[in-house]
Amino acid sequence: MSAEVLADAPALAPAHPAQQELPFAIVQGTPLLALPEDLYIPPDALEVFLDAFEGPLDLLLYLIKRQNLDILDIPIAEITDQYMEYVELMKDLRLELAAEYLVMAAMLAEIKSRMLLPRPSEAPEEEDPRAELVRRLQEYERFKRAAEDLDALPRLERDLFATQVEVPPGHVRRLPPEVDLREVLLALRGVLARADLFTSHRVAREALSLRERMSLVLDRVRSAGGFVDFVRLFELHEGRAGVVVTFLALLELIRGASLELVQTEPFAPIHVRLRGATE
Amino acid sequence: MSSTLAQIVEAALLAAGGPLTADEILALFAPEERPERQAVLEAVAALGQSYAGRGIELVEVAGGYRVQVRREIAPWVGRLWEEKPARYSRALLETLALIAYRQPITRGEIEDIRGVAVSTHIIKTLTEREWVRIVGHRDVPGRPALFATTRKFLDYFGLRSLNDLPTLAELRDPEFLGGDLELEEPDQPSLGPVVVSAGRPGEGVQDA
Amino acid sequence: MSSTLAQIVEAALLAAGGPLTADEILALFAPEERPERQAVLEAVAALGQSYAGRGIELVEVAGGYRVQVRREIAPWVGRLWEEKPARYSRALLETLALIAYRQPITRGEIEDIRGVAVSTHIIKTLTEREWVRIVGHRDVPGRPALFATTRKFLDYFGLRSLNDLPTLAELRDPEFLGGDLELEEPDQPSLGPVVVSAGRPGEGVQDA
Numbered sequence: 001m002s003a004e005v006l007a008d009a010p011a012l013a014p015a016h017p018a019q020q021e022l023p024f025a026i027v028q029g030t031p032l033l034a035l036p037e038d039l040y041i042p043p044d045a046l047e048v049f050l051d052a053f054e055g056p057l058d059l060l061l062y063l064i065k066r067q068n069l070d071i072l073d074i075p076i077a078e079i080t081d082q083y084m085e086y087v088e089l090m091k092d093l094r095l096e097l098a099a100e101y102l103v104m105a106a107m108l109a110e111i112k113s114r115m116l117l118p119r120p121s122e123a124p125e126e127e128d129p130r131a132e133l134v135r136r137l138q139e140y141e142r143f144k145r146a147a148e149d150l151d152a153l154p155r156l157e158r159d160l161f162a163t164q165v166e167v168p169p170g171h172v173r174r175l176p177p178e179v180d181l182r183e184v185l186l187a188l189r190g191v192l193a194r195a196d197l198f199t200s201h202r203v204a205r206e207a208l209s210l211r212e213r214m215s216l217v218l219d220r221v222r223s224a225g226g227f228v229d230f231v232r233l234f235e236l237h238e239g240r241a242g243v244v245v246t247f248l249a250l251l252e253l254i255r256g257a258s259l260e261l262v263q264t265e266p267f268a269p270i271h272v273r274l275r276g277a278t279e
Numbered sequence: 280m281s282s283t284l285a286q287i288v289e290a291a292l293l294a295a296g297g298p299l300t301a302d303e304i305l306a307l308f309a310p311e312e313r314p315e316r317q318a319v320l321e322a323v324a325a326l327g328q329s330y331a332g333r334g335i336e337l338v339e340v341a342g343g344y345r346v347q348v349r350r351e352i353a354p355w356v357g358r359l360w361e362e363k364p365a366r367y368s369r370a371l372l373e374t375l376a377l378i379a380y381r382q383p384i385t386r387g388e389i390e391d392i393r394g395v396a397v398s399t400h401i402i403k404t405l406t407e408r409e410w411v412r413i414v415g416h417r418d419v420p421g422r423p424a425l426f427a428t429t430r431k432f433l434d435y436f437g438l439r440s441l442n443d444l445p446t447l448a449e450l451r452d453p454e455f456l457g458g459d460l461e462l463e464e465p466d467q468p469s470l471g472p473v474v475v476s477a478g479r480p481g482e483g484v485q486d487a
Numbered sequence: 488m489s490s491t492l493a494q495i496v497e498a499a500l501l502a503a504g505g506p507l508t509a510d511e512i513l514a515l516f517a518p519e520e521r522p523e524r525q526a527v528l529e530a531v532a533a534l535g536q537s538y539a540g541r542g543i544e545l546v547e548v549a550g551g552y553r554v555q556v557r558r559e560i561a562p563w564v565g566r567l568w569e570e571k572p573a574r575y576s577r578a579l580l581e582t583l584a585l586i587a588y589r590q591p592i593t594r595g596e597i598e599d600i601r602g603v604a605v606s607t608h609i610i611k612t613l614t615e616r617e618w619v620r621i622v623g624h625r626d627v628p629g630r631p632a633l634f635a636t637t638r639k640f641l642d643y644f645g646l647r648s649l650n651d652l653p654t655l656a657e658l659r660d661p662e663f664l665g666g667d668l669e670l671e672e673p674d675q676p677s678l679g680p681v682v683v684s685a686g687r688p689g690e691g692v693q694d695a
Contacts, residue, residue: 054577055603072659100603135658139600142656146588147580149653153644154558158572160645161556161564163293163543165335165501167348171357176408177366181436182456187369188376189450191393212441215382215427218415257418258383258425275418286542287563290556293501293543294564307563334498348498355495355515356502370615395612399570 056104057140059086064137071137076115076130080108107133213249218258221272230261230270284314288322292337292346300343371401375410379432379444383414383425402426410435492522496530506550506642549641549648579609583618587640588655591622591633610634618643 053059063082064071087105090097114129128134154160221228233250234243250272253259262271291307292299304319323344327337334352338345348356374397377389389397405411410432413424428441438444449455499515500507512527531552535545542560546553556564565572575583582605585597597605613619618640624630636649646652 054581055601057602098603104602136600136602138658140602142658143581143584143588143600144577145656146584146653147577150584150587150644151575151580153646153653155645156555156643158565159558159561161290161294161561162504163501163554163556164296164504165293165346165348165498166297167353167356167502168350171348171353179367179372179435181438183367184372184376184379184436185445185450185456187372188380189456190369191373191377192447192450194394209440209442211380211382215414218383218425218427222415253383253415256383258415260418274415276416276422283560286557286560288542290542290560290564291567293554294556295567296504299567303567307566332494334494334496335501346501348502349494352491352494352498356498358515359499359503359507359511368615394608395615396573399568 054144055098056083056101057137058144059083059101060104061137061141061144071141072134074130074134076108076112076133080112083108209245210248210252213245214252217246217249218253221259221274226274227262228272230272233272284318285322285325288319289326292323292326292344298340298342298345303343367404368401370395370398371404374401375405375428378405378411378426379428379441380447382427384427385417385423385425387423389426492526493530493533496527497534500531500534500545500552500554503553506548506553508551511551546645547647548645549638553642576609578603578606579612582609583613583636583640586613586619586634587636587649587652590635592635593625593631593633595631597634616643 053062060079060083061071063079064074069075069079084105087097087101090101111129111133156162217233220233234246236243238246250259254261257275260273260275262273263269287307288304291304301316301319301323304323305313305316308314323337330336330346334349334356335346336349338347370393373393374389377392378384381388381392386397386402402411406413408431409429411426412429414427415425416422417425432438433440445455495515496512499512509524509527509531512531513521513524516522531545538544538554542557543554544557546555578601581601582597585600586592589596589600594605594610610619616639617637619634620637621632622635623633625633641648641651
């Protein structure tokens with residue numbers, strides 16, 4: 001297929017917009033680009049600020065760009081001091097600081113001290129102490145850019161939509177995959193291992209019958225038009241246990257803002273109603 | 280403008296994946312740019328005519344206008360889906376399991392537990408298979424739908440009721456589902472716990 | 488026949504919901520009626536031309552030929568679906584970019600370049616979307632998994648191959664080093680031989 005055929009292919013999006021300084025806060029419509037020194041910053045705000053960075057390299061890049069410094073010739077003492085200010089501030093506020101920030105702080109301090117050492121002129125081939133940092137910053141920056149470029153590409157579900165014309169019934173035999181219950185349970189075990197939500201003290205077996213009953217009750221109320229007599233939800237032949245489960249299910253559903261109880265006047269019949277029902 | 284209207288009408292009908300009413304097409308436009316209803320109808324009619332002699336056709340059904348593959352062409356196109364059905368993703372199975380065990384549950388709650396977004400596609404597949412359905416809504420902002428499993432779900436998996444499902448305590452027992460679980464998932468090597476522990480031994484163990 | 492071929496090709500591409508290769512189109516025909524490959528390619532080309540000035544376009548992506556809504560029309564068509572398209576975090580996009588440009592790459596290597604840990608959540612999202620998968624393990628202690636992008640990734644971002652990715656910025660040569668820094672794109676770091684696992688042959692890494 002030659003390229004001409006696809007001449008209508010979308011042109012790649014223009015390269016990322018000009019590098020702009022990233023305001024870390026907007027106060028009354030004015031972007032704030034530097035932390036005012038005497039400003040009290042509530043811990044929450046700083047957390048947001050910290051969240052805006054993808055790590056120490058990103059923070060360093062920000063400090064460098066903010067001052068229009070050349071990444072290839074960083075005034076290491078100055079940048080180190082600024083970096084440490086942020087780190088100290090974060091420590092003062094007892095923010096949970098990712099270990100990477102501290103590792104970088106140590107690296108900066110080390111470079112700074114090496115820069116102070118007199119370098120013998122007879123050894124010109126010795127590497128600049130900043131070389132590794134510059135390499136890492138550049139490397140990170142190019143992928144930061146690459147990520148922006150990637151995000152700017154027209155992509156499905158956002159900029160492009162594939163056509164999906166239907167085929168008249170009878171011509172497609174789309175077989176759904178077979179599923180073994182074991183697979184479902186294995187998947188759940190995976191979730192269980194990840195989420196501690198299930199570690200509550202609820203007894204699982206009871207919870208499950210309760211869960212099933214919740215769905216049933218909800219469905220009953222719904223199919224009755226969203227409004228049903230309270231007592232009609234109970235099946236007396238289920239005995240005491242069944243009534244209790246139904247009652248608990250009802251309470252759970254009320255607590256979960258799905259159902260509500262309605263009583264027009266004292267001692268009038270109680271009804272169960274779907275909450276906010278406008279379907 | 281008229282050419283743009285025609286373009287939008289065609290693109291929408293081809294991408295919608297189902298019929299669209301004139302109102303639904305009108306709703307694609309912001310109020311200030313919204314065309315006359317008559318103009319939309321004319322665009323639809325013109326589109327239908329332009330499909331004469333092509334592999335597709337525009338039909339009017341109860342739900343509105345639909346572009347579909349012409350019946351004579353359908354036998355060829357239908358072969359697109361004849362191949363062996365794919366397996367369900369782990370994400371789908373996890374979602375199904377969570378609906379079974381935590382029903383009635385909202386999509387947001389599933390996402391909270393799983394830690395990742397649940398795609399619309401998964402919900403659609405599960406409801407189309409009639410294993411899952413909406414049983415109500417939670418009366419909180421957004422009125423999220425509450426999902427529950429169906430009778431068909433129980434039937435498919437040979438359960439009389441949800442109580443036949445193993446308890447979470449049983450599930451936690453490593454012995455319960457048999458020995459080496461990973462061997463059971465040969466088709467999904469990249470979705471397994473291996474991914475998580477990659478490069479950082481110990482860190483991803485909770486996913487195993 | 489020739490008009491039927493054009494009809495089938497168009498209907499198949501419009502209905503497929505994703506890209507089709509020439510081979511996949513050829514497979515729609517029974518052996519005795521199967522057209523020449525060249526005829527299919529010509530039909531595809533003619534179809535693409537016929538979409539000029541329309542709301543849709545035919546593009547070639549890694550997975551084959553795809554008919555899609557033109558980008559200019561997408562804002563209207565996008566309103567068909569209530570939910571907003573997913574936005575991806577910078578962390579996810581940076582991780583994806585590293586995998587795309589540096590594949591095969593381990594999680595540890597990604598973390599070295601980004602300077603922060605890669606969350607399990609991100610790897611999970613990328614694998615669940617099937618944009619990324621494990622193609623092997625590096626034969627070093629811990630046998631870390633090697634990640635690569637998939638054809639689905641290319642399809643999603645409308646690319647024919649990895650060569651279509653935007654060019655990576657050049658590394659600049661610092662004056663104070665006089666050539667000590669690598670200017671060239673470094674070759675695969677020689678961290679040990681790559682062991683390609685017997686995952687899914689045929690679906691391997693795309694040729695860049």
